[in-house]
Amino acid sequence: MNPALLQAQGLVKRFGGLLATDHCNLEVARGEIHALIGPNGAGKTTLLAQLSGELAPDSGRILFDGKDITRLPIHKRVAAGVARSFQITKLFERLSVRENLALAVQARSGHSFDLLGAVADEAALDQGAAEIAARVGLGDVFEQVVATLSHGRQRQLELGMALACGPRLLLLDEPMAGTDPEESRQMGKLILSLRGHCTFILVEHDMDAVFRLADRVSVLVAGSVIASGTVDEIRSDPQVIAAYLGDDHDAGAAA
Amino acid sequence: MPSTPTPLTQGLPSAWSAIGVAVALAIYPLLMSVAGQDFYIGLGSRVLILALAASALNLVLGYGGMISLGHAAFLGIGGYTVALLAQGGSAPAWLAMPLAVIAAAAGAALIGAVSLRTRGVYFIMITLAFAQIFYYLAVSLRGLGGDDGLPMLARVELPGLSLGDDIGFYYFVLALAGLAFMLLYRLAASRFGRALVAIRENEQRMAAIGYPVYRLKLAAFTLSGGLAGLAGALLANLSLGVTPHLLTWHQSGILIVMVILGGSGYFWGGLTGAAIYMLLEESISTHTEHWNLWLGALLLFIVLVAPEGIMSLRRKPAKAERA
Ligand SMILES: Nc1ncnc2c1ncn2[C@@H]1O[C@H](COP(=O)(O)OP(=O)(O)OP(=O)(O)O)[C@@H](O)[C@H]1O
Ligand SMILES: [Mg+2]
Numbered sequence: 016m017n018p019a020l021l022q023a024q025g026l027v028k029r030f031g032g033l034l035a036t037d038h039c040n041l042e043v044a045r046g047e048i049h050a051l052i053g054p055n056g057a058g059k060t061t062l063l064a065q066l067s068g069e070l071a072p073d074s075g076r077i078l079f080d081g082k083d084i085t086r087l088p089i090h091k092r093v094a095a096g097v098a099r100s101f102q103i104t105k106l107f108e109r110l111s112v113r114e115n116l117a118l119a120v121q122a123r124s125g126h127s128f129d130l131l132g133a134v135a136d137e138a139a140l141d142q143g144a145a146e147i148a149a150r151v152g153l154g155d156v157f158e159q160v161v162a163t164l165s166h167g168r169q170r171q172l173e174l175g176m177a178l179a180c181g182p183r184l185l186l187l188d189e190p191m192a193g194t195d196p197e198e199s200r201q202m203g204k205l206i207l208s209l210r211g212h213c214t215f216i217l218v219e220h221d222m223d224a225v226f227r228l229a230d231r232v233s234v235l236v237a238g239s240v241i242a243s244g245t246v247d248e249i250r251s252d253p254q255v256i257a258a259y260l261g262d263d264h265d266a267g268a269a270a
Numbered sequence: 271m272p273s274t275p276t277p278l279t280q281g282l283p284s285a286w287s288a289i290g291v292a293v294a295l296a297i298y299p300l301l302m303s304v305a306g307q308d309f310y311i312g313l314g315s316r317v318l319i320l321a322l323a324a325s326a327l328n329l330v331l332g333y334g335g336m337i338s339l340g341h342a343a344f345l346g347i348g349g350y351t352v353a354l355l356a357q358g359g360s361a362p363a364w365l366a367m368p369l370a371v372i373a374a375a376a377g378a379a380l381i382g383a384v385s386l387r388t389r390g391v392y393f394i395m396i397t398l399a400f401a402q403i404f405y406y407l408a409v410s411l412r413g414l415g416g417d418d419g420l421p422m423l424a425r426v427e428l429p430g431l432s433l434g435d436d437i438g439f440y441y442f443v444l445a446l447a448g449l450a451f452m453l454l455y456r457l458a459a460s461r462f463g464r465a466l467v468a469i470r471e472n473e474q475r476m477a478a479i480g481y482p483v484y485r486l487k488l489a490a491f492t493l494s495g496g497l498a499g500l501a502g503a504l505l506a507n508l509s510l511g512v513t514p515h516l517l518t519w520h521q522s523g524i525l526i527v528m529v530i531l532g533g534s535g536y537f538w539g540g541l542t543g544a545a546i547y548m549l550l551e552e553s554i555s556t557h558t559e560h561w562n563l564w565l566g567a568l569l570l571f572i573v574l575v576a577p578e579g580i581m582s583l584r585r586k587p588a589k590a591e592r593a
Binding site for chain 2: 067069088089090093094098099101105106107108109110111114118119121122123137160176177179180
C-alpha cells in the first residue's frame with residue numbers, strides 16, 4: 016500500500032498574472048504532522064484551498080489515499096476525510112458553540128435532505144457536539160454564542176469545527192494566529208493529543224511550535240516546495256536558510 | 271435546549287401559534303358573514319394567497335438568504351398554467367392545481383440552477399432578468415393572450431364544494447395554503463431547514479464542513495417556486511384570469527416588501543407582512559388617490575420601528591407571557 020496519504024503533483028494555480036502555486040509537489044505520510052512553512056504570500060493558504068476543494072487548480076493533480084480527488088467537490092472530499100480550518104476565523108458567529116459543532120456533526124451523519132424530520136430533539140447531534148467541545152476545551156462555554164467568545168476561544172472552535180467532520184486529514188491554516196503564548200501552548204498540546212488519530216498539514220508561522228510539533232516540514236517559497244524533510248534536515252538545509260529561515264534567525268538574534 | 275434564541279431557533283414557530291392561526295383563519299369568513307361584511311371574505315382570500323406567496327419567498331429570502339427579485343415568474347407560471355387549462359371552459363382542481371405547482375417548480379429549478387451559481391447583487395439581477403423574460407414572453411405570445419392575458423370563464427371545479435361563491439373559495443384557498451404552511455412548518459424544523467439557515471449565516475463554512483451547499487439551495491429554491499406557483503394558480507382563480515401584470519418585477523418587489531415588513535426569517539413573517547400590507551393598501555386607497563405615497567410613508571415608519579420586521583417585536587414579550 017502507498018504510504019502517502021496525500022500527494023499533490025505539479026499543482027499550478029494562477030490568479031490573473033500571479034502564479035500563486037507553481038508546479039507544487041507535496042507528499043504527506045499517513046499519521047504524520049506535516050508542517051508547511053513559508054514567508055507571507057508564499058501561497059500556503061492557496062495550496063490548502065486546492066487540497067480542500069475550494070479552489071480548482073489550473074493543472075496538476077491531487078491524490079488522497081491513492082485516489083484522484085482533483086475534481087471532487089468540497090463536500091465529497093469532506094466525506095472522504097479531508098477537512099480544513101481557516102486562517103481567518105470563519106464560524107457561525109450568531110450561533111452557540113453547541114449549534115456550530117452540531118451542524119458539523121449533522122453534515123457527517125448525512126440526511127441533510129431530510130425535509131420533514133424534526134431536529135429540535137436530536138440528542139445525538141448535541142451529544143457529538145459535546146464530545147468535540149470537551150476535546151477542544153470549550154465545554155464550559157458550550158451554550159455561549161460564538162461572537163461573545165475571546166479570540167483564543169474562537170480559534171479553539173475553529174479547530175473543533177474541522178475535527179467534528181471526523182477527518183483523516185486535517186488541514187490547519189495557522190491555528191495559533193493571534194493567540195497569546197498560553198493559548199498557543201494549549202493549541203499545541205491539543206494537536207499533539209490528536210497525533211496518531213489523524214494526519215495533519217499544519218501551516219504555521221510560529222517556528223518554535225513547528226519544530227516542536229512537526230514530524231516533517233515542507234518549505235513553500237513563491238508557490239513551490241523548495242525543500243521537504245525532517246525538522247533537523249530542514250533546519251540545516253542551506254537553501255531553506257537562505258530563502259526563509261535566515262531572515263527569521265537574524266531577527267531572532269537581534270531581538 | 272438553548273437559553274437564548276439564536277438564528278437557528280428564531281425561525282421555528284411554536285405549535286400553539288400554528289393552532290391559533292389556523293383557528294382564527296377558519297372562523298374568519300363565518301364572522302364576516304354574520305357581520306354582513308361579505309366583501310372582506312374575498313379580501314381574506316387575497317390576503318391568504320399573498321401570504322402563501324410571501325411565505326414561499328421567505329423560505330429562500332429569509333431562511334436561505336437568497337434575495338430573489340424574480341418570484342413573480344413563479345406566480346405567473348402557476349397562474350398561466352391554470353388559465354390555459356381552463357380555456358376549454360373549466361378544469362378539474364385536482365389536475366390544474368398540481369400541474370401549476372409542478373410547472374412553477376420546474377421553472378424554479380431551471381432558473382435556480384443558473385442563478386444560484388452567482389451571489390449577492392448578481393443573484394438579484396439574474397433572478398430579475400429571468401422574470402423579465404417570462405414577462406415579455408407572456409406579453410408577446412399570442413397563445414398567452416398578449417397584453418390582455420387570459421380570462422377564465424369559471425374557477426377550477428371541485429366536486430362537493432362550490433368555488434364560485436366567496437366562502438367556498440375561501441376555504442379552498444385555506445385548505446391549500448394550510449397544506450403549504452404545514453409543509454413549510456415541517457421544513458423549518460427539519461435538518462434541511464437548519465442547514466438552510468446555516469448557509470445564510472456562513473456559506474463558506476457550511477461548504478467546508480461538508481454540506482452540498484449548491485444542491486441544498488437549489489432544493490429550497492425549487493420548493494419555494496412551486497409554492498409561489500400555487501399562489502399564482504389561486505390568484506388566477508380568484509380574479510378569474512391572468513394578465514402579464516402578475517409577472518412584472520413590481521410584483522416580485524411587493525413580495526419582498528411583505529417579507530421584510532412581516533419579518534424575514536420568521537415563520538409567520540410572510541403572513542404578517544402580507545396581511546398588514548394588504549390592509550394598509552385597502553384602507554388607504556379608499557380614502558385618497560395618493561395612497562401609494564401614504565402607504566410608502568407608513569411602511570417606512572414600520573420598518574424604522576421594527577427593522578427586522580414585525581414578528582421580531584414578538585420575541586421578548588412572548589417569553590414574558592409564558593412566565
Ligand atoms: N483570490 C485571490 N485572488 C488573487 N490573488 C490571490 C488570491 N488569493 C491569494 N492571492 C495571492 O496569492 C498569493 C499567495 O497567497 P496566500 O494567501 O496563499 O499566501 P500565504 O502563504 O497563505 O500567506 P500568509 O502567510 O500571509 O497567510 C499572494 O500574493 C496573494 O496576494
Ligand atoms: Mg495564509
